[in-house]
Amino acid sequence: MEVDIPAALNALAPKLGGTAxxxxxxxxxxxxxxxxxxxxxxxxxxRPLILRRRSTPMDPEASRSVTMASEAALIQAAGxxxxxxxxxxxxxxxxxxxxxxxxxxxxxGETLGRKxxxxxxxxxxxxxxxxxxxxxxxxxxxxxAGVAPLATADASGELDRxxxxxxxxxxxxxxxxxxxxxMRRNLPPPxxxxxxxxxxxxxxxxxxxxxxxxxxxxxxxxxVGDPAEDLGxxxxxxxxxxxxxxxxxxxxxxxxxxxxxxxxxxxxxxLSRVLFWQALGSLKWGIMCLMMYSSYATGATNSVERPMIxxxxxxxxxxxxxxxxAGL
Amino acid sequence: xIEHPRADELVExxxxxxxxxxxxxxxxxxxxxxxxxNALNAVKRELVQGPAAEAAAVAxxxxxLGMEGDLKTLNAELCARLRSGEMGVSxxxxxxxxxxxxxxxxxxxQPSYVSVKVR
Numbered sequence: 001m002e003v004d005i006p007a008a009l010n011a012l013a014p015k016l017g018g019t020a021x022x023x024x025x026x027x028x029x030x031x032x033x034x035x036x037x038x039x040x041x042x043x044x045x046x047r048p049l050i051l052r053r054r055s056t057p058m059d060p061e062a063s064r065s066v067t068m069a070s071e072a073a074l075i076q077a078a079g080x081x082x083x084x085x086x087x088x089x090x091x092x093x094x095x096x097x098x099x100x101x102x103x104x105x106x107x108x109g110e111t112l113g114r115k116x117x118x119x120x121x122x123x124x125x126x127x128x129x130x131x132x133x134x135x136x137x138x139x140x141x142x143x144x145a146g147v148a149p150l151a152t153a154d155a156s157g158e159l160d161r162x163x164x165x166x167x168x169x170x171x172x173x174x175x176x177x178x179x180x181x182x183m184r185r186n187l188p189p190p191x192x193x194x195x196x197x198x199x200x201x202x203x204x205x206x207x208x209x210x211x212x213x214x215x216x217x218x219x220x221x222x223x224v225g226d227p228a229e230d231l232g233x234x235x236x237x238x239x240x241x242x243x244x245x246x247x248x249x250x251x252x253x254x255x256x257x258x259x260x261x262x263x264x265x266x267x268x269x270x271l272s273r274v275l276f277w278q279a280l281g282s283l284k285w286g287i288m289c290l291m292m293y294s295s296y297a298t299g300a301t302n303s304v305e306r307p308m309i310x311x312x313x314x315x316x317x318x319x320x321x322x323x324x325x326a327g328l
Numbered sequence: 329x330i331e332h333p334r335a336d337e338l339v340e341x342x343x344x345x346x347x348x349x350x351x352x353x354x355x356x357x358x359x360x361x362x363x364x365x366n367a368l369n370a371v372k373r374e375l376v377q378g379p380a381a382e383a384a385a386v387a388x389x390x391x392x393l394g395m396e397g398d399l400k401t402l403n404a405e406l407c408a409r410l411r412s413g414e415m416g417v418s419x420x421x422x423x424x425x426x427x428x429x430x431x432x433x434x435x436x437x438q439p440s441y442v443s444v445k446v447r
Contacts, residue, residue, distance in 0.1 A: 172403050175426055177410040182417050237444040244442040275446070282444075304360055308367050311437040318430045319444040325423055326446035 008097040009038050009051065016089065016103070018043035032056050032065075033220070037106065049089060053101030064198075065220045068092070068100045070148035074195075074219045075104065077147040082139040082264075086206070086215045107215040109206040114241045116202055117250035121209045130252020132212045133200075134260025137230050140216070141194040141266060145224055150195065152224040155187050158280060162287045169290045175317040179283050182324060188273045191226060198222045200230045201239040202249035228269050231257060232277025237319045238285050238312075247278075279323045286316030336375040343368035373436045381432035388425045 006024035013021050019042025027035045036051040054068060066074070072091040079085045086104035090096075116122055116129075153161070163180050166173075198221030206215040234257070240250035248257045254271055262268060293310025295301045333341075343365050350361045382399055389402035397405070409415040415422060434441055 172407040174403065174406045174410060175430060177407045178417060178422075178426070181410055181413065237442075240442075240444075242440075242442055244444050247444075304363050304367060308363050308370075311367075311370055314430060314433045314437045315441050315443070318427075318434050318441070321423065321427045321430055322444050323446060324417055325427065 003097065003099060005034075005036055005051070005053075005098065006038070009036070012090075012096055012098070013040055013042065016040045016049065017047065022046075048106035050086060050104050050106050051098065051101055052104070053092070053099050055099075064151070064223070066148060066150065066222055068102050070150070070222070071219045072102045073148040074143065074222050075102075077143045078140055078216065078219075081142045083136050084213055084215050086217070107206050109208045109214045111203060111206055111217070113202040113239060113250065116207050117241045117243045117246070122207065122251075125207070125209060125212045126251050129207070129212050130248035130254075130256035131260035131263075133205075133234060133248065133252070134231070134257040134262075134266070135264035136213055136216060137197070137200065137227075137234075138261045138264035138266030140197050140200075140230070141227050143195040145193075145195050147195075148222070150222060150224050152193065154190075154193075154225055155229075155276070155280060156184070158284065159184050162284050165291055166287050169287075169294050171290050171313075173286075173290075173313065173317065175320050176283060176286055176313075179279065179320045179324065182328070183276070183280060183283070186276070186328075188226070188228070188276050191228075191267070193224050194227045196223055196225050196227070196230045198230070199233070201234050201236065202241065202251065203239060226273075226277065227267065228273040228277045229280075231261065231269065231274045232279075233281045235274060235278040236281035236285060238282065238315060275323065275328060279320060279328050282316040282319045282323070286313045286320070289313045289316070334375075336372045339368050339372045339375065343372070370437055373439070377432070377436055381429075381436065384432065385429050388428060392419075392421060392425055 005026070006021065009021040009024050013019055018040035020040075022039045022041050024036055024038040027037055032054060034053050034055045036053075038049055038051065040047040040049060052068070052071075069091055072088050075085045075088050079087060086107045088102060088104055090103040092098045092101040092103065110116060110119070110122070116126070159180060166176060166180070197216060197219065199218055200216070204216070204218040205213055206217060208214040234249050235247050235254070237244055240246065243250035246252055247254050254274065258269060258271065258274070289309050289312045292306050296303075296306035296310070346361050346365050346368070350358050353361055386399050386402060389399070389406060390396055393402060393405055393409070395402070395405065406415070417423060434443070
């Protein structure tokens with residue numbers, strides 16, 4: 001259903017502390033989520049805000065997604081826990097006419113991963129980012145599991161889930177097969193579960209050139225699981241934007257990430273556990289790429305993007321071979 | 329095979345043309361045209377480098393598995409042995425063979441990709 005977002009936002013202005021909404025514009029967003037920037041005026045200082053709403057229910061990862069109400073609860077809880085977030089302004093109600101969504105404050109900065117790893121504007125702050133990310137994750141991992149209904153997923157469960165997707169795809173990729181079997185036989189020992197962001201990577205954070213991490217975005221894949229999952233996902237080479245030499249997000253070092261995590265109250269996590277989850281992250285991304293290609297092969301979508309994403313499987317395979325060779 | 333022009337030359341010409349019209353396109357189409365050019369360049373590399381890469385892969389896998397066959401057959405057999413546990417990370421020569429194969433593949437798919445190094 002088409003919704004006139006600027007009109008609906010304008011009608012909502014009184015509940016947002018103003019009389020009208022200006023400059024409503026859609027920012028580039030994902031396939032199932034829309035993000036809009038807008039400014040509320042008429043109540044003193046113009047107030048820039050962000051609307052995030054679900055536009056279509058269909059997405060390969062949709063079954064993993066939390067509701068927008070859960071996202072809103074997580075954002076608030078993360079803020080209370082001391083993690084930087086865009087503060088929640090409103091959880092949309094049915095009468096708002098915006099569908100399932102929430103409105104947060106606007107946080108200035110940069111989200112493009114390639115800029116974070118290479119733009120000279122971030123040269124000064126870049127050496128501090130890995131430690132900051134560790135600190136932020138330690139705070140996120142203190143969120144009480146009861147704040148929202150969240151699924152629980154451990155390494156074994158994740159391997160089951162992605163193996164099932166891989167088998168359904170019909171692809172026969174020896175490196176993915178070897179990685180699946182090897183990781184299943186070498187699961188890390190159990191450790192207490194925590195609330196995870198679930199998609200904590202370079203690209204899902206707002207960075208400020210002076211302060212570093214300004215806000216953690218995109219909470220839709222939050223779940224309960226192994227704390228090393230969030231640390232490992234941040235280190236997957238596919239989000240290093242060409243800076244494979246800087247393992248944490250293309251901007252920092254493992255040691256800084258792990259030290260920052262402990263400084264902010266996180267438990268001690270051995271590097272080997274982070275590497276396990278980094279490899280599992282590469283495996284998951286590779287299988288997701290296969291899945292996105294499948295949506296082209298079956299005729300479900302016809303964009304040129306989808307089949308080309310299928311050619312990104314090999315990047316995860318070469319990374320997995322290197323990790324296996326290094327004794328993962 | 330017809331060599332005037334070769335298939336890779338045709339693909340190269342189309343990629344060049346798509347590049348040339350990009351400035352006139354709206355942002356969404358400009359983005360997709362970039363993806364299209366990437367796709368055409370991968371096709372071109374596969375046309376040029378693919379046959380030798382495939383022959384090398386067949387030779388490597390035949391040696392490892394001790395059997396003959398085309399790449400699809402050998403690949404399926406390798407996957408089956410990995411899945412059953414008959415072969416794995418500790419199988420002599422296997423990781424090196426897989427690495428050589430995936431290096432050839434990434435040279436076709438994304439030659440600028442910088443793969444992960446561990447320590």
